[in-house]
Amino acid sequence: MESSSNKPSWQDISAYSPTTKQYWALWNSLHLRNGVLYRKFESEDGKTFRWQLVLPRSRIPEVLKELHGSPTGGHFGVMKSLHRVRERFFWGKDQEASTVAEAVVQHWISRYRVPLQLHSDQGRNFVSAVLKGVCELLGIDKTKTTPLHPQSDGMVERFNRTILNNLSLMVSKNQQDWEQKVPLFLLAYRSRYDTTGYSPSQMLFGRDLRLPCDLLFGRPPDTPSSPEEYVQNLQARFEDVRNLARERINLRTEKMKTRYDTKATGHQFKEGDKVWFYNPTRRKGLSPKLQSHWDGPYTILKIINDVVIRIRKSTNSKPRVVHYDRLAPYYGHNS
Numbered sequence: 001m002e003s004s005s006n007k008p009s010w011q012d013i014s015a016y017s018p019t020t021k022q023y024w025a026l027w028n029s030l031h032l033r034n035g036v037l038y039r040k041f042e043s044e045d046g047k048t049f050r051w052q053l054v055l056p057r058s059r060i061p062e063v064l065k066e067l068h069g070s071p072t073g074g075h076f077g078v079m080k081s082l083h084r085v086r087e088r089f090f091w092g093k094d095q096e097a098s099t100v101a102e103a104v105v106q107h108w109i110s111r112y113r114v115p116l117q118l119h120s121d122q123g124r125n126f127v128s129a130v131l132k133g134v135c136e137l138l139g140i141d142k143t144k145t146t147p148l149h150p151q152s153d154g155m156v157e158r159f160n161r162t163i164l165n166n167l168s169l170m171v172s173k174n175q176q177d178w179e180q181k182v183p184l185f186l187l188a189y190r191s192r193y194d195t196t197g198y199s200p201s202q203m204l205f206g207r208d209l210r211l212p213c214d215l216l217f218g219r220p221p222d223t224p225s226s227p228e229e230y231v232q233n234l235q236a237r238f239e240d241v242r243n244l245a246r247e248r249i250n251l252r253t254e255k256m257k258t259r260y261d262t263k264a265t266g267h268q269f270k271e272g273d274k275v276w277f278y279n280p281t282r283r284k285g286l287s288p289k290l291q292s293h294w295d296g297p298y299t300i301l302k303i304i305n306d307v308v309i310r311i312r313k314s315t316n317s318k319p320r321v322v323h324y325d326r327l328a329p330y331y332g333h334n335s
Contacts, residue, residue, distance in 0.1 A: 030054070039090040052090035057129060063089060064133035091129070100125040101134045109138070117141040121153060146308060146323040162189070187211070195252050196245035203245060206234045267329060269309065273300045274330040277311060277322065297330040 007027045013020055023030065029040050037054040055063060063085060104118070118140050120126035127144060135142040145152045163185065170181045190200045191209050201209045210219070225233065269275065280293040298311040301319055309327065312319045 041090070050087065052086075053088060055089045055091040057091060060091060060129035061133050061136060064130075064137060100128070101130045104131070105134065114138050115140055117143060119143045119145075119153060121145045122147060146321060195248060197248050198241055198245055202241060206237050206241070267324075267327070269300055269303065269324065269327065269329075271300050271302060274298070275300060275311065276328040276330050277313075277320075278326040278328070294328065298327075300327075 008024065013024050026039065031038050031040055039052040039054055040049055041052050042049040118135060122144050132142060166185050167178050167181055170185065171178045187209065191211060193199050196203060199208060201207065274297040276294040276296040277298045278293055279295045283291060298313050300309055301312055302310040304310060307324055308321060309324050310319050310321050
């Protein structure tokens with residue numbers, strides 16, 4: 001940039017990665033100072049600014065650990081650590097990634113404690129270096145689904161569908177007020193009874209939430225008890241609720257497993273086998289209705305576990321980790 005002040009055209013960079021395109025969009029904010037690339041970040045009123053070092057992606061975990069766990073890091077909370085990172089550094093990423101990390105800390109961890117494991121799909125917001133760094137700081141095991149196989153986070157997918165179905169009935173015609181409708185929908189959802197036979201609020205808090213109808217018509221008063229008696233009764237109630245809920249979930253799981261097994265392929269793959277790989281992609285100029293979604297042959301490199309397999313198309317191609325449901329035996333081009 002020191003040798004040329006001319007911004008490349010979109011045609012020049014259109015074939016490059018999303019990160020490169022983001023830096024291209026920030027062209028006027030990027031400056032070389034003594035051979036080091038910085039981003040000039042201005043305040044909203046334009047009266048102040050600060051220089052953010054443009055950080056290579058490989059150094060992000062190191063910076064997060066340094067600003068949190070080192071002697072000078074002070075072991076401040078995750079939110080303060082993220083704020084200190086933003087003051088000093090910038091890197092090409094999805095800008096919503098830090099929002100996701102903040103939401104996980106503010107709306108989940110701060111209320112329900114640090115989880116042992118965080119499982120998500122492969123959306124860039126969830127596999128970002130920021131969220132990965134937060135998980136490392138807090139000792140959370142971060143896992144993710146395999147591509148095009150959302151079954152492993154099926155509960156979330158079903159919940160998202162439930163949210164959308166209900167919001168479609170509640171939002172205005174211009175759909176601009178959907179965010180305002182979510183909290184009230186969640187109040188209703190957390191009070192409904194599901195497969196477990198209990199409402200989510202009963203499972204989590206040991207009691208039902210107070211609804212508007214309860215304020216209008218009243219509810220039976222709770223039996224007075226001492227703090228010690230209340231805790232003992234709550235623990236006993238939790239134990240009963242969870243045991244019954246576990247039994248009902250197991251019954252439901254067995255039914256779903258039986259239904260799934262009737263449609264499963266049942267192929268027994270082994271390392272070295274040739275396979276077809278189900279990989280639906282849109283190709284320019286071709287009708288998707290006439291396009292084959294099976295690609296191959298691929299070679300199985302390793303059976304990682306019962307459901308996840310590492311495959312590779314050729315010795316020069318990059319290996320891929322996929323779910324076994326996306327594979328089929330390869331017997332030749334006419335198979």
